[in-house]
Amino acid sequence: MEFISINPFTGKENARFKTLSDAELSSSIELARRGFKEWRKVKLTERCRLMSRLADELTRNRESYAVSITSEMGKPILEARAEIDKCATLARYYADHAPKFLKTKDVHTESVASYVQYDPIGVVFGIMPWNYPFWQVLRFAVPTLLAGNSVLVKHAPNVPLCSLAVEEAFRRSGFPRHAFQQLFISEEQAGKVIDHADIRAISLTGSEGAGRAVAARAGAALKKCVLELGGSNALVLMPDGDMKLAVKLAFKGRFGNAGQSCIAAKRLIVPEDRADEFIDLLSAKIKKLTDGDPMKEDTGIGPLARLDLAENLERQLKESIAMGAKLLLGGKRKKSYFQPTLITDVKPGMPAFDEETFGPLACVITYKTEQEAIKLAKRTKFGLGTAIVTRDVAKARTLAKKFEDGSVFINQWVKSDPRLPFGGQKASGYGRELSVEGIHEFVNIKTVRI
Incomplete structure (x- = not known):
């Protein structure tokens, strides 16, 4: 297996990297194990200082x-810059608040x-996706680092340059x-990392299938894991809701990052x-x-990150239309570029309703009644987020x-914020990231009595 970086807009190869040998992987795990013993001794004030430097x-190097990001997964450069800005905000937030979050409680x-x-x-293993290649990591x-753990990360194989850039930033x-x-390791090697005696916990952001596989393997070894998986978020416009606001939120929530987000507005009710x-x-x-x-900078939407993603979305669209959905806008695909698309008459049972459309x-x-609206919004195996637009707060x-x-947003779209816990239920996973809850996921909450 190789990690291959391909520009989804040009189709040209940026770079490729071989996976580590098993011996090289063992050395990396051993380095993390030994290093943890030193890293945990570093004073929290020093760890926070380093995080402020991050x-x-x-x-400082926002543009590069x-x-x-843009060259590997295709998001518009303005969105890529915003992702880096959000990462800097995250690092500053935890550098400022970790001492309070980790303070001994009498x-x-x-x-x-x-x-x-x-x-x-100890050593915590992260398996991360490509759609927000800096933010998710x-x-x-x-x-996890500020809590005193050491970190190993397997990134998605289509964003190796971003993976190296994150490491270089640290x-x-x-x-x-x-x-x-x-x-740079294969899925088979990732399984061996999960099994390894020196790995204490796992964090995965990815698909439902990946979550089930990781949870089963971690469970067999009695290791904690945090899973942030897919979603089929609903935006519900209530009968009294502000129409212009609902359209604004639907547009931003669905087409940001070309719709490649677990919290995208996938069902507009x-x-x-x-x-x-x-x-x-919305059409306008x-x-x-x-x-x-x-x-x-004037590009509003880029290609999807990989050809197979565009092909799968095309399948979901065609199958939904065959089942009675009506195509109003878009619907065409050219390689990995997929036209911004709008369909109506979507019903439960169609892929566009039941599946995660990425x-x-x-x-x-x-819907005809409020009760029907709530029922439709809840009719999903996922449980990541819902947005409600109404004047009756x-x-x-x-x-x-x-x-x-995991989240309900009123008169705004669902988004992650370092100050608030983020995560889901049901097929959207379990555990929480961000805020105080996030930093407490990978610590030993130890009781001491004298």
């Missing part, structure tokens, strides 16, 4: 990192003293090599008597999307309790 490094009991401390657990690695910021290592207005306004915005070279495919679903707060999702 934030500065990302800001953004170019790496608990009053009948003992002389009782307290809870947060100890690092750092979202996992930043709090090196330039002063992190020792044993603290963070990226690995609107009142039957307001559907025509919603479709007209879609028609203004400019495609082309993602390195150019691309620029907006699906409009209509008090009612929306009550409705939020009915959704089996």
Whole structure:
């Protein structure tokens, strides 16, 4: 197996890398194991200082990192720069808040003293996706490193240059090599890493299938894992909701990153008597999307990251149309580029409703009653996020309790934020990243009584 970097816009190969030999992989694990013993001794204030330097490094070399993203997975350069900015914000947030999050907590009991401390657990293995090739890695690695663990990362095989760039960012910021290592390894080797006695926990961001495989293997070894998997998020426009706001959120939530996001607005659920207005306004915005070279700042949407992704989206679209969905806009594919597409008359049972659609495919679903709208939104095996657009915020707060999702956003689109925990339920995985909950996933929460 090789890690091959191909520019999805030009189709040209950027670079290719061989996977590590088993002996080289064993050496990397051993380095992480030995290095953990040193890294955990580094004072938290020093770890935070290094993390602040990482934030500065990302800001200082923002353009080169953004170019790496765009050249490997095709997102427009403006979105790539925004991804780097978000990573810098994440690093600064944890550098500022880790001391509070990891502070020993005194608990009053009948003992002389009782307290809870947060100890690092060892080497943590991350398996990361290509769609946000910097953000996904750092979202996992930043709090895990600050907690005192050492980190190994297997990145997606189509973004090896981004993987190397992330590792280089840590090196330039002063992190020792044993603290963070990226690995060019196969899926078979990744399984051996999970099994390895020196690996204490695993974090995966990826597909439902990958999540099941990792969870089974980690479970067999009694190792903790955090799974951030797919989603089929609904945006529900309530009968009283602001139409222009709903269209704005639907457009941004569906077509950002060419729709290649677990939290994209995949199902747009609107009142039957307001559907025509919603479709007209959304269509007008879609028609203004400019495609082309993602390195150019005026490009609004780029190609999908790989040819197979575009082919699968085409399958989902064609099968849904064959089952009764109506194509209003787009629908054509040229290699890995997929036209921004809008379909209506989408019903449960169609791939566009039931499956995760990972691309620029907006699906409009209509309802007659509020109860039907909630039922449609909940009719999914996923449980990542839901957005509600309504003027009755008090009612929306009550409705939020009915959704089996990790996040419910009212009058805004679902997004991750370092200040808030992020994760899902059901087929969207388990565990949380970000905020205090995220940094506590990979620590030993130890009780001490005297």
